Amino acid sequence: MKTAIVWFKTDLRLYDNEALIKAIAQSEEIIPVYCFDDAHFETTQYGFKKIGNYRAQFLLESLQDLDNSLRKMGSGLVILKGKPEVEIPKIVEEYRALKVFAKREVAFEEKQTENLVQTALFKLRCELETFSTSTLYHAEDLPFAIKDIPDVFTTFRKKTELDATVRAVFKAPITITSPEIPEIILPTLKELDLRFSSIDSRAAIQFKGGETEAMKRLNHYFFESKSVSAYKETRNGMVGEDYSSKFSAWLALGCISPRAIYHEIKKYENENEANDSTYWLVxxxxxxxxxxxMFKKYQTKFFLYSGIKSDKVNSKALNKKLLSQWINGTTPSEFINANMLELKKTGFMSNRGRQNVASYFCNELNMDWRIGAAYFESQLIDYDVCSNWGNWAYLAGVGNDPRKHRYFNIEKQANDYDKDSSFRKLWLLQNY
Structure with missing residues (x-):
């Protein structure tokens, strides 16, 4: 019997999951697995938990939802815990699997783990086949080789839009043939050395993990509320559920794919209207x-203080007092404080807020931007390695910003984007 393992990572979905579909097509039986990687629950060199309470809760909800969906198809999810390069080969041996199907990684640590697993599997004469499942455009369809991708987004965007097309989605399987898979036993937050944190009632949205919830949100934002038709005008908002799509958390864990969103946009445009807003989401x-x-092109460089530039001055020393004020929302700036309190109490912050607090960290506090990026990594429900570190490097002036030094006038930003102080009042009530 040809048995294969499907190793789920940040692709916790059945719809548009190429690794899963190819595994089903090429095998007689499949074993879906997820491994809680010990390295993801350690404290980083910057002093923060790699995965914080909010993101861990969202992950557990997403895995439970994936298991529910798999069971409806005659399968289920096997949960492993430890080092993937140890645990994945063990399950391969147990089921005598000939192949492991998985999502292809691009960021440095994830790529290292993938390589370690591949090496361990090679010794067992088991192949690791990976698929690019997390981008809108497939890398093979880009009009340039990875090493030649323009470092300026506008140049990249214009040529890609002109010369590349978005591939069709892979439909979700109807049935999955698996041996009997025991009932799922997820680790508790306590076992992961974390604790339950309820999301503050003032949160812009109460995130709940899983593909089911991702599809609900998609349907709400597009077809129930038609909010997408005003996205370009409202996307810099800071209060409420529908000023932006809020797809980011589900995208980050792969509960939904960018291609699925793209094709729903096209469907929406056919049924309703195509305008600047529907384009802006794409x-x-x-x-x-x-x-x-960019991460494929530059690999480790986005984790260096100098980023992808070579002319950055030496790193600034850590100032624990200023860092604490920034984290806890006790800086001299009310606008920064409101945003940082939202992050601390909900695991989320608006795009406008993120740009401002990052600019403040880099320009006003003059600290190593990677400390800020590492705090975001720990705190954000929608943390995504490439978007987080890429955006922080951009704001720090060591990434892809063609303008060397982007500086935000925080007071002007507050007046422009929180004119009536409703956002500040929401989070700093006692001060108003």
Whole structure:
């Protein structure tokens, strides 16, 4: 019997999951697995948990939802915990699997783990086959080789839009043939050395993990509320559920694919209208692609203080007092404080807020931008390695910004984007 393992990572979905579909097509039986990688639950060199409470909760919900969906098809999810390069080969031996199907990684640590697993599997005469499942445009369809991708987004976008097309989605399987898979036992937050944190009731949205919830959100934002038709005008908002799509958390864990969103946009445009706003959502998905391809091109450079530039001055020393004020929302700036409190109490922050607090960190506090990026990594529900580190490098002036030094006038930004102080009042009530 030809048995294959499907190793789920940040692709926790059945719809438009090429690794899963190819595994089903090439095998007689498949074993879906997810491995809680010990390295993801350690404290980083910057002093923060790699995965914080909010993101861990979202992950557990997403895995439970994936298991529910798999069971309806005659399968289920096997949960492993430890080092993937140890645990994946063990399950390969247990089921005598000939092949492991998985999502292809681009960021440095993830790529290292993938290589370690591949080496361990090679010794067992088991093949690891990976698929590019997390971008809107497939890397093979780009009008340039990875090493030649333009470092300026606008150049990348214009040529890609002109010369590349978005591939069709892979439909979700109807049935999956698996041996009997025991009932799922997910680790508790306590076992992961974390604790439950309820999302503050003032949150812009109460995120819940899983493909089911991702599809609900998609349907709400497009077809129930038609909010997508005003996206370009409202996307810089800061209060409420529908000023932006809020797809980011589900995209980050792969509960939905960018291609699925793209094709729903096209469906929406056919049924309703195509305008600047519907295009702008595709534009934002392209930004996400851009950072992924930049990580393929530059590998470790986005984790260096000098980023992808070579002319950055020496790193600034850590100031623990200023860092604490920034994290806890006790800086001299009310606008920064409101945004940082939102992040601390909900695991989310608006795009406008993120740009401002990152600019403040780099320009006003003059600290190593990677400390800020590492705090975001720990705190954000929608943390995505390429988008997070790529955007922080951009704001720090060591990434893909063609303008060398982007500086935000925080007070002007507050007046422009929180004119009536409603956002500041929401989070700093006692001060108003």
């Amino acid at each position: 534009f934002e998905l392209l930004w996400r692609d851009f950072f992924r391809f």
